[in-house]
Every structure is written in C-alpha cells, then in structure tokens.
Amino acid sequence: MLLLDRIRNISLICLTAFGCAGNILTFIIVNRCFFRKTSSSAFISGLCIADSMVLCLLSFQVIGKMYSPVTSYDCGVFFFLDVFRLLSVWIICFINLERCSLVFNPCHISRLTSRKKAYIFVIILFIISLIIFSHYAKHMNIEYTYSTNQTMPIRSICVFKPKFHRVAWECIRSALTYWLTVPVCIICNIIIIKCLYHASRFQRTSYNNFNETLNLSSKQRQLTGMLVTSSICFVLTVTPSTIHSIYLAISKNFAGQQYIIHVLTNILLHFHHASNFLAFIFSCSRFRVELIDFFQKFFCAGIFEKWHKRSTATTEQMYVYSTRHQKTPIKLFTSKPNMRKRNNQNGIVVITMNNFNTRQGKKHGPGREAFYK
Structure with missing residues (x-):
C-alpha cells in the first residue's frame, strides 16, 4: 500500500508540472488574435484556470503531507479542490452543449458566440460551485491522530462530522460531478460528430458557393x-x-485489489485536467500554428536579435557608380556623426550621414545618400 501511495503522489506531482505548463500555454494561445473573439476562448480560459487550480491544490496537499503530516488547512484545500473540480467538469459540459447549439443553429453563430456572455457564465458557474460546497464550513472539521502516549498529534485529516449523512452526500457530489455530466458529454459528442459528418458529405457533393462556405465556417469547425x-x-x-465508484457504493467491497484499482483510476481521473493541451495540439492545425508562432516570436526573437547584433558591423560601406564614367566605383565611408558634403572629379555631389551606433543600446536609422548632378 505504501508503494502505491508513493506512485500516486509522484504521478500527481508530474501531472501538475506538465498540466500547469500546458494550461498556461493554452490560455495564451486561445487569447491571441485567431481564437480571441470567440466565446469558446472564454470557456477554454476558464477551463485552464480551473484545471490548473485542481492540479496545484492536489500537489500542495501531497507535498504538504510529506513534509508536515499535521496541518490546519486540510478542510480549506478539500473545499477548493471540490469547487474547482466541479467548475472544470461543468465548463466541459456546457462547452459540449454550446457546440451542439452551434451545429443545430449555424445561422445564429453571432448570437450564440458572445465572448462577454461566456465570461459572465463562467463566473456564475464558479459562484454556484461555491454555494454548493459552502456547507463544508459547518459539517467538516479536522481530526488529529495522536501518538501512543496521547500527547503529540502525528497526523491530521479533514473529515465529516458524525451526524452528517456522508454516503448520501457522496452520491450527490459524484452525480453532480461525473454521473450526470459524462452521459451528457457522450450524447453531445455523438450528435456533433454525426452532424459534422453529414455536413462534410454535403460540402463534398455540392459545388455552389463551396469556397465561401468553407471560409466562413473554418474557425468554428476547428474550434x-x-x-x-x-x-x-x-x-x-x-x-x-465513475464506474468503479458506483461499484464500490453498491458492493461495499473494499479489498486490497479494489484499492489498487482505485489508485489507478484516480490517477487517470486527474489526467484529464492535464490532457487538454495535448488534445488541442493533435486535433487543431491552427492551434499548432499559433503555438509555433508564439515560440518564434517570444522565445527565439531574443536569441536571434543577440546573434544579429554580434554579427552586424558598426559601420557600413556603400559603392556608388558615376553616371559619366562607366562603372567607376566611388567608395563612401563615413566615420563622423555630422553630415558631410563633398565633390569629386566626376561632378557628383555626395551627401552622407554616419550609420553606426554612437551609444551602446541605441541605433540610428540607416544613412541616406542624395545625388545631384
């Protein structure tokens, strides 16, 4: 059992590191120019925040118990963990409902895809989640496990009070979080995939205004x-x-083999909080393009700029050919900051300005040459 707990703890910490990095990148990409004006960007942003909070709270709980088994914040972590987990699941559920409404009402996309309304809706979902779990402040407390001499606590845990109906609440919480949302997501996915399949067949067989329809719906199709x-x-x-928790609630079988299954399904359960970044990468080409452009713009630009500064000389040389003598080069080299004017034997007046850095960190514009005969 101790080995399984260690495997679970290490897996959760690794999932937190990968999932938070992926959620941060996803949050940045969906708020850039291509996805920014859609309501889905608001839902995905809220989903990234909720998933990151769930992963961070799990790792905080695991690491805190490793270094200090006796803590006073167990009930607070338990409360916010359930709040953000429920928020994440509800956002996914309403994303599926929104996609279904867009599939059935393609002519009302502008009405159904209001970004401001989506943000307000996510905030309302968060407030509802807080209200649903607000009774934890009354029905939960921290219990301590003492040593053999009963003087020093060695472990703390947040549990429900004895008079609280724990079994009934666990069924309600599981139903609100997973038992109701999973069937809704399955039904919505079947409907969306079926409608998209029929729409793609119709577009392949029709030739009137095919390119226009494709261009107008490409963003929504990728989303x-x-x-x-x-x-x-x-x-x-x-x-x-979900299936295993229903089985445990019905059979009351808590043997060692069931605990192993519980640990493995629990790791898989928390993997979905870190899987959105991978799902978006493999399913959307535009998301990959935006991600590559982000890395090139913000990470590679600084390196390339440093290399460019090192490889560029502080002065520049130019060759100007006379109009009187065929292919007679005149080398212009300026080394003073002031503008200079000189004549040569060919009757060309050259006005030059220096083109090198006078101070470190500042650049002048390129030199301008004017030629008058």
Whole structure:
C-alpha cells in the first residue's frame, strides 16, 4: 500500500508540472488574435484556470503531507479542490452543449458566440460551485491522530462530522460531478460528430458557393474539433473512475485489489485536467500554428536579435557608380556623426550621414545618400 501511495503522489506531482505548463500555454494561445473573439476562448480560459487550480491544490496537499503530516488547512484545500473540480467538469459540459447549439443553429453563430456572455457564465458557474460546497464550513472539521502516549498529534485529516449523512452526500457530489455530466458529454459528442459528418458529405457533393462556405465556417469547425477531442478525452479518463465508484457504493467491497484499482483510476481521473493541451495540439492545425508562432516570436526573437547584433558591423560601406564614367566605383565611408558634403572629379555631389551606433543600446536609422548632378 505504501508503494502505491508513493506512485500516486509522484504521478500527481508530474501531472501538475506538465498540466500547469500546458494550461498556461493554452490560455495564451486561445487569447491571441485567431481564437480571441470567440466565446469558446472564454470557456477554454476558464477551463485552464480551473484545471490548473485542481492540479496545484492536489500537489500542495501531497507535498504538504510529506513534509508536515499535521496541518490546519486540510478542510480549506478539500473545499477548493471540490469547487474547482466541479467548475472544470461543468465548463466541459456546457462547452459540449454550446457546440451542439452551434451545429443545430449555424445561422445564429453571432448570437450564440458572445465572448462577454461566456465570461459572465463562467463566473456564475464558479459562484454556484461555491454555494454548493459552502456547507463544508459547518459539517467538516479536522481530526488529529495522536501518538501512543496521547500527547503529540502525528497526523491530521479533514473529515465529516458524525451526524452528517456522508454516503448520501457522496452520491450527490459524484452525480453532480461525473454521473450526470459524462452521459451528457457522450450524447453531445455523438450528435456533433454525426452532424459534422453529414455536413462534410454535403460540402463534398455540392459545388455552389463551396469556397465561401468553407471560409466562413473554418474557425468554428476547428474550434469544434478541438473541443470535441477534449470532451472525448474527458469521457475516456473519467468513465473508469465513475464506474468503479458506483461499484464500490453498491458492493461495499473494499479489498486490497479494489484499492489498487482505485489508485489507478484516480490517477487517470486527474489526467484529464492535464490532457487538454495535448488534445488541442493533435486535433487543431491552427492551434499548432499559433503555438509555433508564439515560440518564434517570444522565445527565439531574443536569441536571434543577440546573434544579429554580434554579427552586424558598426559601420557600413556603400559603392556608388558615376553616371559619366562607366562603372567607376566611388567608395563612401563615413566615420563622423555630422553630415558631410563633398565633390569629386566626376561632378557628383555626395551627401552622407554616419550609420553606426554612437551609444551602446541605441541605433540610428540607416544613412541616406542624395545625388545631384
């Protein structure tokens, strides 16, 4: 059992590191120019924040118990963990409902895809989650496990009070979080995939205004592919844990083998909080393009700029050819900051300005040459 707990703890910490990095990148990409004006960007942003909070709270709980088994914040962590987990699941559920409404009402996309309304809706979901779990402040407390001499606590845990109906609440919490949302996501995914399949067949067989229809719906189709893939990952990772929890509630079988299954399904359950970044990468080409452009712009630009500064000389040389004598080069080299004017034997007046850095960190514009005969 101790080995399984260590495997679970290490897996959760690794999932937190990978999932938080992926959620941060996803949050940045969906708020850039291509996805920014859609309502799905608001839902995905809220999903990234909720998933990151769930992963961070899990790792904080694991690491805190490793270094200090006796803590006073167990109930607070337990409360916010359930709040953000429920928020994450509800956002995924309403994303599927939104995609279904867009599939059935393609002519009302501008009405159904309001970004401001989506942000307000995510905030309302968060407030509802806080209200649902607000009774934890009354029905939960911290219990301490003492040593053999009963003087020093060696471990603390947050549990429900004895008079609280724990079994009934666990069924309600599981139903709100997984038992109701998973069937809704499955039904919505089947409907969306079926409608997209029929739409693609219709576009292949019709030739009137084909390019115009493709251009107008390309963004929504890519968003739909992203969100459907994320929803499928959610269903695949959550379904085993949901089925196993229902089995445990019915059979009351808590043997050692069931504990192993519980640990494995629990790791898989928390994997969906870190899987959205992978789902978006593999399902949407535009997301990959935006991600590569982000890395090139913000990470590679500084390196290339340093290399460019080192490889560029502080002065420049130019050759100007006379109009009187055929192919007679006149080498212009300026080394003073002031503008200079000189004549040569060919009757060309050359006005030059220096083109090198006078101070470190500042650049002058390129030199301008004017030629008058």
